[in-house]
Amino acid sequence: MMSESGGGLCFAAAVERFYAGLLPWANLDAQTGAEPSLGGSLLYAGELDAAGSAPAAAGSMAGAASLAALEDGARQRQAMRDGVVDFVVTTLDEALRILKNSIRKREAAAVCVAQSARAVEREMAELGVLPDLLPPGDAFLPERRWFLEQGARQAQAASVPEGQTVLMWSVAEEPVRWMARLDETARACLEASSDRGRGAALRWLRLSPRYLGRMARGARLLRCEMETARRFDERVRAQRADGTIAVPVEMHWS
Numbered sequence: 001m002m003s004e005s006g007g008g009l010c011f012a013a014a015v016e017r018f019y020a021g022l023l024p025w026a027n028l029d030a031q032t033g034a035e036p037s038l039g040g041s042l043l044y045a046g047e048l049d050a051a052g053s054a055p056a057a058a059g060s061m062a063g064a065a066s067l068a069a070l071e072d073g074a075r076q077r078q079a080m081r082d083g084v085v086d087f088v089v090t091t092l093d094e095a096l097r098i099l100k101n102s103i104r105k106r107e108a109a110a111v112c113v114a115q116s117a118r119a120v121e122r123e124m125a126e127l128g129v130l131p132d133l134l135p136p137g138d139a140f141l142p143e144r145r146w147f148l149e150q151g152a153r154q155a156q157a158a159s160v161p162e163g164q165t166v167l168m169w170s171v172a173e174e175p176v177r178w179m180a181r182l183d184e185t186a187r188a189c190l191e192a193s194s195d196r197g198r199g200a201a202l203r204w205l206r207l208s209p210r211y212l213g214r215m216a217r218g219a220r221l222l223r224c225e226m227e228t229a230r231r232f233d234e235r236v237r238a239q240r241a242d243g244t245i246a247v248p249v250e251m252h253w254s
Helices: 002-025 050-062 073-081 092-105 117-127 142-149 175-191 198-212 226-242
Strands: 042-047 065-069 087-089 109-113 164-170 219-225 250-253
Touching: 002 050, 002 164, 002 198, 002 219, 042 050, 042 117, 050 065, 050 109, 050 198, 065 092, 065 117, 073 087, 087 092, 092 109, 092 117, 117 142, 164 226, 175 198, 175 219, 175 226, 198 219, 219 226, 226 250
Parallel strands: 042 065, 065 109, 087 109
Antiparallel strands: 164 219, 164 250
């Protein structure tokens, strides 16, 4: 399972943990039924390196407007290709114009400023730009400390609580075709469940192909109740047996 998508799954797991960590500050959005949403919130993801990419992607999946910074042009372009950010701009002013519009519309957007994180943070503090949410770490830096003192909240990656698991599945052949079929099966299992985090899990499942597609195109992971994982396992085995799914499916539970 891990050959083509191992690195992608590591990234997906980091995004999922931070996505779960953002949910305590999410609201139920009337437009998306029972799905939680951070629409209208600003997440500052920090440096768009390996650590910062996960919060940026998680913020978009949770519905937030996200701001990140990165000087390296090649990595900026890669972040665009991977779907981690939607826009790369040269100044904070440009970023804020995009983000203010997204916040007003309560829509997700991720913007990267082509500068160092420290430079962007200093300018944010000078302009009085206060993010609602911050990623873990670096609370000792002056600007981050100012954000926290002014009311910003620092989200943390969330561990898996008792009674839940992280279910992972993958296919080695024709992932575009078969992952969509498996997503439908997982969605049906969630909709039939009484999972505590059903709305968050449904949102995660719906948006995973968009935000994690390039890096985990042949694999998925999903935080859910153990009973939902068992139901999914049973249905996939039945579909393999009757030929509805015609390729091997590898599954793991954390």
